[in-house]
Amino acid sequence: MTDLTEDTLAPDVVVRRAPTTEVEVHPGADGAPPLVGVSSGVVWARAEQGSGGVGVGHGALNLVVRAGTVLLDAQGGSGLVIVVRGEVDVCSGGAVVRTAQAGEALGFDASGAITDPDLVDAAELAQDPFVSLNLVLDAFGGMPVPLAGP
Secondary structure, three states, rough: OOOOOOEEEEOOEEEEEEOOOOEEEOOOOOOOOEEEEEEEEEEEEEEEEOOOOOEEEEEEEEEEEEEEEEEEEOOOOOEEEEEEEEEEEEEEEEEEEEEEOOOOOOOOOOOOOOOOEEEEOOOHHHHHHHHHHHHHHHHOOOOOOOOOOO
């Protein structure tokens, strides 16, 4: 996988997706961060401190990234969220249900129910071509790209 679509939604806010990923991008209303609605596929979203952030959603699930990096893999209402860096507010039904930290993975289903976090194996995660390509692109862009090991 070497062909990604990249959107710079605001200064220091970047979203990348695989060619088969279906998204709708909406500007933020009244100072809110822009929102990327994922119908299906994989999205890498990065927002730097002071950027205003970005929202990434699928069904009843919404992630608010203000200073960090998140991967969302979604199909048919369910999927997986991996917080690569920083922290992310995880919302379901419009309410924040938890703040996920770097190195955590959470599953979700069509109802917006979220699993307890599991720790990510950094070495295993780095072997994924989508992840490794995004880490390289972030590094070339001068962004921090730590992958903490257990």
